[in-house]
Amino acid sequence: MGESKKHVGVLGLGRMGAALAGTLLGAGHDVSVWNRSPLKAGPLLDRGAKLAATPEEAASADVVLSCLSTYDAQQPVLEAASPKVLVNLTSGTPEQARTAAKWAASAGIDYVDGVIMAVPQQIGTPVAQILYSGSEPTFAAQRDVLEVLGTPVFTGEDAGLAALYDLALLGIMWSTMAGYLQALALVGTEGVTPEQFTPMALAWHSAVAGLLPGIGEQVASGDYATDVSALDINAAGLAMLVETSRGQGVSTAVPAVLRELFDRAVAAGHGSHAIASVIEEIR
Ligand SMILES: NC(=O)c1ccc[n+]([C@@H]2O[C@H](COP(=O)([O-])OP(=O)(O)OC[C@H]3O[C@@H](n4cnc5c(N)ncnc54)[C@H](OP(=O)(O)O)[C@@H]3O)[C@@H](O)[C@H]2O)c1
CATH class of the missing domain: 1.10.1040.10 (N-(1-d-carboxylethyl)-l-norvaline Dehydrogenase; domain 2)
Incomplete structure (x- = not known):
């Protein structure tokens, strides 16, 4: 990976978020993690992740991945984080994704929506198909990071498409x-x-x-x-x-x-x- 090493923030360390963060660490990225229950970060910290005390701290990264249970749980976390670049991997409806994309645009955040067609154990393998939609330039700029997680597929500029x-x-x-x-x-x-x-x-x-x-x-x-x-x-x-x-x-x-x-x-x-x-x- 060499020169493409990035600082990646991961918000949410449930089953899926922890798999995403662990895979990024394995690929040599600098990873800052935040979770509501910080104890869950333990195994990742042992592997070199940095614990962010707040969502905002994790959002100082080049790109932030969010993977919380629902959009409703996620929105206050995203508002607190206000990252530069956001890849939203929380599952939701197309309308929720479009609303999140509008909010991101109004907050000056580059936004890509993603859906994970895999279980946590498959993350980091080509079997993990991850579908994206939203800003194509943002997707292209983060492709190096997204390829580490699985097989990325860009579906279109409508942010709701991946959820559909x-x-x-x-x-x-x-x-x-x-x-x-x-x-x-x-x-x-x-x-x-x-x-x-x-x-x-x-x-x-x-x-x-x-x-x-x-x-x-x-x-x-x-x-x-x-x-x-x-x-x-x-x-x-x-x-x-x-x-x-x-x-x-x-x-x-x-x-x-x-x-x-x-x-x-x-x-x-x-x-x-x-x-x-x-x-x-x-x-
Ligand atoms: N697991 C899968 O196989 C799979 C596959 C594809 C897609 N997904 C999607 O990935 C997302 C995460 O799934 P998961 O399996 O990782 O779920 P999970 O293990 O239940 O983890 C849920 C995460 O959301 C956080 N959370 C929930 N409510 C919160 C709130 N009000 N404020 C802040 N944080 C909150 C939890 O924090 P705490 O640790 O503090 O509870 C935890 O980090 C979901 O949208 C799911 O549909 C999962």
Whole structure:
């Protein structure tokens, strides 16, 4: 890293903030840390971090990363800190990110919003995809620091974009997990264990993931013709999943929501179209 060594302030030493600060220390940056509960800084101080007594003290750094639980918790800390350059890694909504960007602009702070698509243990590895939005020149100027944390991806100048990507991606995660839990509950009624079922779930999940680019192309073109599988066949399958869930005595909540959506799309005339056509109902 050599000449690009920087003084980085880190506000918030929860699970994620501590991982960020530790990774920056490992890469040889000077790191000043602040946390509401200063005791959490102990392991980082042992590794060479400096303890800032106040957010303002940490903000004397070249760049400040903030990673607190929520925007509401964070705003008074940011106002006290008033850094020169801020990379906000606290999760929130696009509107919260835009409001924070406006506040930063009014306070003369260069601002980039970021969302972390990783768990703390992955920070510092390429698997940790971190999405950014806001000021592109600020992102470019801090890229050397941000690359240490994971794989940085700049999504656009609208400060709310990274948060929008975050929630969209988390939606994929939550619906996948809910589908998996529904499946475990269903096969579990016949004594099938997660250990027995999960290899098939993994193979199936990867086959389904392979379909996403094709679905994306259909959404982009609006051409929902299919020679693979029509929506009405899938809607009928969903009805069977709901009926079987009920019959096996497990909740129908997860498949019932999808069934309702698919049925609406069929009723709107998409029965012979590809599953991608369901987006017309979602929109
Ligand atoms: N953990 C993950 O896997 C993960 C992944 C992606 C994104 N994120 C995001 O990263 C952010 C931090 O998550 P985390 O897992 O590090 O949470 P965490 O372990 O619960 O840490 C929360 C941090 O916020 C601070 N805090 C909370 N309320 C505060 C207040 N009123 N004033 C000052 N400080 C306050 C805590 O300080 P104290 O130590 O004093 O309580 C602590 O530093 C969240 O926005 C989360 O969504 C986390």
